[in-house]
Amino acid sequence: MNEQTTDAAVKADIEAEARVREYYEVNTRLFLRFGFERETMTIHRAVWAKGIWHRRDALNYTNQLALDAMREGIGDGPAEVIDLGCGVGGSLLYYAGRTPENWRGVGVTISPSQARTAMRNAVARRFHHRLKFIEASYLDLPVPPGFDAAVAIESLIHASDLGQALREAARVLRPGGRLVVIDDFLLFPPPADATPWWRGFRGYWHANSPRSVDDFAALAASAGLRLIERRDLTSNLRLIWLPKWLANAMLRVGLALPRSLPLVESQVGGLALQTGYLDGWLEYAFLVFEKAGGDAPEAALQPAGQAAQK
Numbered sequence: 262m263n264e265q266t267t268d269a270a271v272k273a274d275i276e277a278e279a280r281v282r283e284y285y286e287v288n289t290r291l292f293l294r295f296g297f298e299r300e301t302m303t304i305h306r307a308v309w310a311k312g313i314w315h316r317r318d319a320l321n322y323t324n325q326l327a328l329d330a331m332r333e334g335i336g337d338g339p340a341e342v343i344d345l346g347c348g349v350g351g352s353l354l355y356y357a358g359r360t361p362e363n364w365r366g367v368g369v370t371i372s373p374s375q376a377r378t379a380m381r382n383a384v385a386r387r388f389h390h391r392l393k394f395i396e397a398s399y400l401d402l403p404v405p406p407g408f409d410a411a412v413a414i415e416s417l418i419h420a421s422d423l424g425q426a427l428r429e430a431a432r433v434l435r436p437g438g439r440l441v442v443i444d445d446f447l448l449f450p451p452p453a454d455a456t457p458w459w460r461g462f463r464g465y466w467h468a469n470s471p472r473s474v475d476d477f478a479a480l481a482a483s484a485g486l487r488l489i490e491r492r493d494l495t496s497n498l499r500l501i502w503l504p505k506w507l508a509n510a511m512l513r514v515g516l517a518l519p520r521s522l523p524l525v526e527s528q529v530g531g532l533a534l535q536t537g538y539l540d541g542w543l544e545y546a547f548l549v550f551e552k553a554g555g556d557a558p559e560a561a562l563q564p565a566g567q568a569a570q571k
């Protein structure tokens with residue numbers, strides 16, 4: 262890349278990140294007010310796995326999956342955990358409530374108001390001595406290496422430079438540390454008639470780095486993170502099926518509305534996301550990576566493509 266292309270790429274990254282920041286600055290309060298997420302303080306999908314009957318448990322399902330995967334790597338010892346794209350702190354608050362005092366966490370969000378709300382939540386629940394929330398980008402983490410685990414729930418899809426985000430995650434993890442990712446992934450190729458839906462997903466959901474699990478894992482591998490577990494959670498999402506004509510009409514109306522109106526982007530993006538699942542070009546997956554250099558169990562030492570499918 263010559264200097265001009267590099268400058269243009271950096272500028273595009275900065276602009277994409279600014280749009281994501283703005284999106285969460287405008288919408289977070291509304292998500293918490295209308296999304297029934299005040300109790301869990303999560304801004305992510307409810308997963309209705311077998312045996313889950315309450316929305317609170319469905320919202321905490323991915324938190325618990327991530328906690329189990331991190332614990333498996335950390336054992337009973339003290340732990341430093343970093344949440345890359347922490348929202349208003351739901352995941353770290355959940356871990357703090359279920360781990361000993363020697364588990365500590367740092368949450369990073371691009372949205373300053375989310376960082377403030379998360380910190381207030383930590384104070385209200387008396388976890389402020391164990392949890393810290395900061396406004397920062399996961400592309401350039403203002404923390405030294407040494408974390409035992411990192412978690413990223415529905416946040417890396419927004420990365421303007423996914424390779425850089427994964428390199429930063431790898432940098433801050435100690436050898437053998439784990440990265441848990443739960444997010445939307447592409448099932449290639451998205452059908453051609455998905456184009457307006459694709460636009461809704463890419464543009465309105467701020468899906469800046471849509472990848473298949475295999476591509477994501479290859480990028481992670483080049484950052485030094487090996488995929489050791491993958492699980493498809495798509496069948497546990499509750500999707501609202503709409504006749505195609507109605508979904509198309511709703512999308513057309515949504516795309517015609519001013520994007521600056523609160524909830525327009527999230528509703529259009531959410532509609533596109535649902536269509537992606539129903540039409541089979543998206544999957545919601547849980548991935549666990551391990552940084553080389555720890556006492557990895559044998560099962561962890563296989564190529565990314567052969568990672569354990571549960």
Ligand SMILES: C[S@@+](CC[C@H](N)C(=O)[O-])C[C@H]1O[C@@H](n2cnc3c(N)ncnc32)[C@H](O)[C@@H]1O
Nearest residue numbers: 303304305346347348370371398399414416419
């Ligand atoms: C859908 S929310 C998920 C929040 C949280 N992980 C949860 O599950 O409740 C996406 C989060 O990613 C964060 N995010 C997006 N881009 C980011 C970046 N470049 N650096 C840090 N955080 C980012 C947003 O600020 C937001 O907190």
